[in-house]
Amino acid sequence: MRTVITYGTFDLFHKGHYNILKRAKEEGDYLIVGVTGESYDAERGKLSVQDSLATRIENVKATGFADKIIVEEYLGQKIPDILKYHVDVLVIGSDWKGKFDHLKKYCEIKYLERTKDISSTQLREEKLTIYKLGIVTDDINDKEVVSESPRVSGIHVESVFSENRETADAFCEKYELYKGFDDYDDFLDSIDIVYIKSNFSSRLNYIERALKKAKHVICEVPYTIELEKEKYIKKLAQENGVVFFEDVPMLHLGVFGQLLWMARGNVIGDIVSVKCSVSKKMFDEDNHIPFIDMAYVPICAIMKIAGYNYTDSHVSIVKKENGDIRYGLLTFEYENAIATAEVSEDVDIECGMTIYGTTGEIKIPDDWWRVGYFSILDYHDSKLKHYSSNFEGNGFRYLIQSILREIRSSDNLEIAGITHEENNAITNMIRKIEEKSN
Ligand code: CTP
Numbered sequence: 001m002r003t004v005i006t007y008g009t010f011d012l013f014h015k016g017h018y019n020i021l022k023r024a025k026e027e028g029d030y031l032i033v034g035v036t037g038e039s040y041d042a043e044r045g046k047l048s049v050q051d052s053l054a055t056r057i058e059n060v061k062a063t064g065f066a067d068k069i070i071v072e073e074y075l076g077q078k079i080p081d082i083l084k085y086h087v088d089v090l091v092i093g094s095d096w097k098g099k100f101d102h103l104k105k106y107c108e109i110k111y112l113e114r115t116k117d118i119s120s121t122q123l124r125e126e127k128l129t130i131y132k133l134g135i136v137t138d139d140i141n142d143k144e145v146v147s148e149s150p151r152v153s154g155i156h157v158e159s160v161f162s163e164n165r166e167t168a169d170a171f172c173e174k175y176e177l178y179k180g181f182d183d184y185d186d187f188l189d190s191i192d193i194v195y196i197k198s199n200f201s202s203r204l205n206y207i208e209r210a211l212k213k214a215k216h217v218i219c220e221v222p223y224t225i226e227l228e229k230e231k232y233i234k235k236l237a238q239e240n241g242v243v244f245f246e247d248v249p250m251l252h253l254g255v256f257g258q259l260l261w262m263a264r265g266n267v268i269g270d271i272v273s274v275k276c277s278v279s280k281k282m283f284d285e286d287n288h289i290p291f292i293d294m295a296y297v298p299i300c301a302i303m304k305i306a307g308y309n310y311t312d313s314h315v316s317i318v319k320k321e322n323g324d325i326r327y328g329l330l331t332f333e334y335e336n337a338i339a340t341a342e343v344s345e346d347v348d349i350e351c352g353m354t355i356y357g358t359t360g361e362i363k364i365p366d367d368w369w370r371v372g373y374f375s376i377l378d379y380h381d382s383k384l385k386h387y388s389s390n391f392e393g394n395g396f397r398y399l400i401q402s403i404l405r406e407i408r409s410s411d412n413l414e415i416a417g418i419t420h421e422e423n424n425a426i427t428n429m430i431r432k433i434e435e436k437s438n
Contacts, residue, residue: 002028005081005107006091007072009036011049012123013059016093016115023112024091025065032085033060034072042254044075045392047401048124048153082106121153128154131216131404134191135160136184136206138198140167141288145195146175148396154404161187162198188213193403195247196220200292204229211236211244216407218245218399221296225431230423243406246418248300249395250369252402258387259362259374263305267376268357270336274306276353277342282367283351291325291345295433297369298341299426300418302332305355306339308425315432320346325437330429370395 006024010017025031035056041049051059053071060066070081082090082103089108092100097111133155135145149157159179162168168180181187184206188194194210196203196219203223210217211233223246224230237244250256263271276298280287283294310332318327327347332339342349353368354361364374373388391398402417418426 001030002088003030003032003086004028004089004091005032005034005085005087007034007036007078008093009041009046009049009120010056010060011051011120012127013051013056014118014120014123016118017059018063019115020091020093020112021060021063021065027089027091027110030067031065032068032070032081032087033066034070034077034081035060037071037073039254039389040073040075042398043390043392045151045397047151047397048121050124050127078103079106124153129408131155131192131407132158132190133193133195134158134181134187135171136187136194136196136198137162137171138164138167138202139288140171140174141286142171142175143197143288144394144396145197146177148393149400151393151397152400152404155193155400159187159190163202184209185213188215192216193218193407196223197247200290204233207233207244208236211240211242214240214242216243216245216403218247218403220293221246221248221300222292222427222430225427225434227424227427230427231420234420243403245399245403245406247396247399248297248418249399250297250301250371251304251417252398253371253389253391253395254398255374255387255389255391256371258389259364259371260304262376262387263355263357263362267360268355268362268378269359271306271355271357272337273356274302274337274339274353275356276301276340276368277344277349277351278369279344279349279351280346281348283369291328291343291437292430292433294345295328295330295341295343296426296430298343299330299429300422301353301369302339302341303418303422303425306332306334306337308419308421310334310339310425313429313432315429315436317433317436319437325433328433330433332429 004024004027038053057069087107089110091110093114094111095114100109146157149155160168160171160177161181165182172180188210193216196206203219207217207219278298312333314331316329317325320326326345328343330341351366353364360378362374362376364371375384375386377384
């Protein structure tokens with residue numbers, strides 16, 4: 001018996017998929033089809049898949065060619081599959097030509113010509129509304145929004161606005177965008193989603209004007225330190241039927257979600273202490289991000305992990321000769337816990353996060369805000385367990401995926417976002433830092 005194996009995502013099942021499965025079956029007597037799992041696709045940055053795993057499996061099954069269907073769950077699974085199922089030949093489309101030659105020592109590899117003029121990507125683009133995204137900026141640094149966005153189907157970065165026409169045009173030229181604007185209203189009329197990355201003092205005005213024109217907004221944080229304004233912005237978004245997102249990619253990373261639910265569950269008992277530290281050197285290599293924007297991230301993480309119901313908070317800062325903040329220690333007191341964040345502008349502190357509970361601890365080393373890995377130590381049996389997940393890029397594409405999901409859905413799905421209560425608590429702390437720094 002000659003066993004054949006083939007792999008694919010098989011999203012929006014089409015003629016090309018049917019043809020390759022048919023030809024794969026003709027290569028032998030028994031066909032195994034590996035369908036990519038959802039977390040595997042997310043990890044490798046393939047974020048546009050529309051059909052669920054169950055639907056994709058059903059569609060493969062319906063062709064009648066597959067004798068066995070398996071799920072491809074991780075990179076490196078092909079060799080154990082080949083050995084386990086005594087595979088004679090791996091069949092794959094010609095778009096992968098040469099990519100699987102390293103498997104030749106395990107079985108025969110056959111690249112079959114792709115069916116012309118059809119792909120899942122093409123179908124997704126025909127099927128989906130394409131949202132036009134514009135960037136508001138006051139410098140010519142992209143922060144990877146332009147490079148990250150194409151990773152998600154259904155969004156296209158079109159244009160850029162800056163108060164300074166030259167900056168807008170230079171940005172456009174650098175990143176090959178369609179058009180630069182210095183008139184905000186004209187700019188808004190040309191797009192559906194606006195990404196605001198200008199300086200703190202201008203953010204609120206840009207958000208308000210965009211929401212009033214019913215444009216979806218992603219804005220760098222913080223955008224206000226007045227609680228009433230935050231409430232007003234959220235209400236304005238709701239009244240205009242648009243989505244407002246704070247730009248905190250960490251909240252949209254799968255493994256951060258996992259960490260959160262484990263920390264809030266009883267895996268380490270009751271939380272006693274959250275300690276985290278961020279240094280400018282690790283957070284922002286290019287040195288574009290102001291202290292307050294950087295401080296927002298650990299504060300936000302603490303609100304998510306320990307909650308927003310703190311009873312007291314303190315800010316201690318060390319200033320540079322010119323009066324700017326050099327280092328800050330932020331403390332939140334809870335009824336039965338304490339959380340601290342060290343934020344350093346130019347002192348090279350060690351970064352990391354530890355959450356201590358009554359029965360165990362969770363640790364994320366180094367750049368914990370780009371969390372891809374954490375470990376849990378259980379005090380009862382001293383066992384250390386590791387959890388990890390890869391993600392591609394700087395995390396922004398996962399935020400884009402969330403906002404598109406939210407825009408396309410009529411329900412409010414935003415589970416990864418920041419709630420009003422959390423926002424209030426964050427804003428209170430940001431205000432304290434502002435007061436101390438003046
Ligand atoms: N395939 C093919 N002809 C096509 C499209 C896909 O033979 N026109 C083959 C691929 O080469 C692969 C299998 O079908 O062996 C599954 O491919 P998959 O990546 O799921 O489909 P695509 O349409 O290529 O998806 P995408 O556009 O998302 O890359």
